Amino acid sequence: MPAPDLLPLAPVPVSAGPPTVVAEAPYRVVERERGLLATFRVLRRGLLPMMHLFDAMGGDMARVRTRIRTSVLLRHPDLIRALLVEHDAAFTKSEGLRLAKDVLGEGLLTSEPPFHTRQRRLVLPAFHHQKLRGYAEAMVGAADETAAAWADGQPLAMDAEMNRLALVIAGRTLFSAEIADEASDISRAIHTAMALFETRAQNPLTPILRRLPLASNRRFWRALGDLDETVLRLIAERRASHESKDDLLQMLLDAQDEDGSAMTDRQVRDEAMTLLMAGHETTAGALAWTWMLLAQHPDVRQRLFDEVDDVLAGRAPTFDDAKALPYTRAVFAEAMRLCPPAWAVGREATRDVSLAPGVDIRRGETVLFAPLFLHRDPRFWDDPEAFRPERFLDKTERHKFAYVPFSAGRRGCIGEQFAWTEGLLVIAALARHWRFESDGPAPEFFGSVTLRPSAPIRLTAHRRRS
Numbered sequence: 001m002p003a004p005d006l007l008p009l010a011p012v013p014v015s016a017g018p019p020t021v022v023a024e025a026p027y028r029v030v031e032r033e034r035g036l037l038a039t040f041r042v043l044r045r046g047l048l049p050m051m052h053l054f055d056a057m058g059g060d061m062a063r064v065r066t067r068i069r070t071s072v073l074l075r076h077p078d079l080i081r082a083l084l085v086e087h088d089a090a091f092t093k094s095e096g097l098r099l100a101k102d103v104l105g106e107g108l109l110t111s112e113p114p115f116h117t118r119q120r121r122l123v124l125p126a127f128h129h130q131k132l133r134g135y136a137e138a139m140v141g142a143a144d145e146t147a148a149a150w151a152d153g154q155p156l157a158m159d160a161e162m163n164r165l166a167l168v169i170a171g172r173t174l175f176s177a178e179i180a181d182e183a184s185d186i187s188r189a190i191h192t193a194m195a196l197f198e199t200r201a202q203n204p205l206t207p208i209l210r211r212l213p214l215a216s217n218r219r220f221w222r223a224l225g226d227l228d229e230t231v232l233r234l235i236a237e238r239r240a241s242h243e244s245k246d247d248l249l250q251m252l253l254d255a256q257d258e259d260g261s262a263m264t265d266r267q268v269r270d271e272a273m274t275l276l277m278a279g280h281e282t283t284a285g286a287l288a289w290t291w292m293l294l295a296q297h298p299d300v301r302q303r304l305f306d307e308v309d310d311v312l313a314g315r316a317p318t319f320d321d322a323k324a325l326p327y328t329r330a331v332f333a334e335a336m337r338l339c340p341p342a343w344a345v346g347r348e349a350t351r352d353v354s355l356a357p358g359v360d361i362r363r364g365e366t367v368l369f370a371p372l373f374l375h376r377d378p379r380f381w382d383d384p385e386a387f388r389p390e391r392f393l394d395k396t397e398r399h400k401f402a403y404v405p406f407s408a409g410r411r412g413c414i415g416e417q418f419a420w421t422e423g424l425l426v427i428a429a430l431a432r433h434w435r436f437e438s439d440g441p442a443p444e445f446f447g448s449v450t451l452r453p454s455a456p457i458r459l460t461a462h463r464r465r466s
């Protein structure tokens with residue numbers, strides 16, 4: 001099977017000498033000091049090249065000290081488990097996510113315990129198995145509409161197509177509303193706010209610049225104001241209508257704590273905005289990269305078609321079919337191994353803590369792990385660069401924390417099962433009718449908030465059957 005030409009980056013030239021080894025066993029810990037100028041030079045190239053350089057230091061944990069901040073990259077699954085499970089109480093979200101509070105407020109992704117613990121308890125029932133069953137119809141309906149709109153031989157920008165589809169699904173399952181319509185205020189406001197947020201996220205000076213009266217800041221706050229207005233209007237309309245809908249917004253409005261308290265409009269707004277933002281671009285990215293990889297691997301694609309044709313026998317997929325599509329599931333899992341939408345995850349230590357013997361973290365340090373690199377680490381994966389879905393079908397024992405596209409523990413993705421359901425049903429619904437071919441190399445990765453292509457993923461749609 002050919003190796004995909006879909007790779008992280010050309011090796012990053014490492015200008016500094018080898019890092020200092022500060023611990024050797026049981027975990028190898030390496031360190032390096034970096035001058036501010038050198039740090040800014042690396043940062044200017046982008047977050048992903050910076051993380052690549054960090055990863056290239058090797059070891060099970062790599063630490064870079066600058067005069068402003070010390071950052072640590074965990075490169076071993078044991079240490080990632082220690083961060084997310086055993087010692088999670090010693091960490092808060094990192095600076096990047098604190099910036100996201102400008103958009104998401106105190107939603108699940110950005111809030112901290114004890115408020116987060118209460119909110120997670122309130123939001124969790126919205127993702128119950130029975131609820132997912134209800135959302136499945138909206139997922140397949142939206143995918144079928146997308147499939148019906150394409151013409152045989154049509155060139156597509158697959159990332160944009162999947163983004164729009166995921167936004168339609170988010171709008172319907174969250175608000176029972178059509179928000180992806182290009183002309184709609186909410187669609188415009190989402191795109192503007194997201195684009196400006198991403199520019200801010202790439203700029204190391206944003207924590208200082210974010211409140212200054214700059215034109216870009218004014219545009220950002222205006223777009224956010226528009227988005228707020230629409231979401232708060234949707235909440236007010238639902239409260240006023242006394243009509244009960246079968247969507248995530250209804251679950252948020254109806255949720256009650258043990259003492260009978262419910263969420264305020266602001267809290268519902270923050271959770272709804274979080275589900276909308278955290279839920280649509282991640283799933284869209286995973287799907288777009290999946291189609292790219294399938295186009296590059298016709299043998300895998302044929303095996304997926306065989307499974308989908310066999311299980312569906314010409315009808316549209318349903319919630320229960322997701323369980324009967326193990327190969328399709330393995331394809332989606334393998335695409336998220338090579339192209340994890342949440343490509344890097346960060347925390348900040350609130351106190352000194354030891355993750356393992358010799359692996360000590362100091363208060364205030366930023367602690368990161370990067371699924372993009374971890375998922376390709378030859379210490380934990382055979383033939384890591386190959387797109388080989390079968391690896392998720394065989395029973396080979398693998399370290400559970402070597403595969404973490406949804407993170408894990410108390411701050412793990414609450415939408416994970418939603419994303420699997422959406423991913424599998426959309427793949428099955430589209431694969432029934434369409435085959436996508438690529439006639440060029442895959443674009444490179446661009447490490448934004450999620451893992452984006454640096455240029456559109458261009459594929460051509462070929463009708464399999466109508």
Ligand code: HEM
Pocket residue numbers: 097108109110120274275278279280282283286340341342345346404405406407410411412413414415416418419
């Ligand atoms: C392929 C799709 C998705 C991927 C790869 C993904 C990945 C992740 C990851 C890695 C985190 C942890 C972030 C951190 O620790 O800083 C997370 C958290 C979260 N995700 Fe997802 N996600 C996906 C889909 C979704 C969907 C569909 C929803 C909602 C409908 C969602 C809602 C959330 C929320 C609310 C959190 C915060 C959870 C908490 O801290 O309690 N995600 N996601």
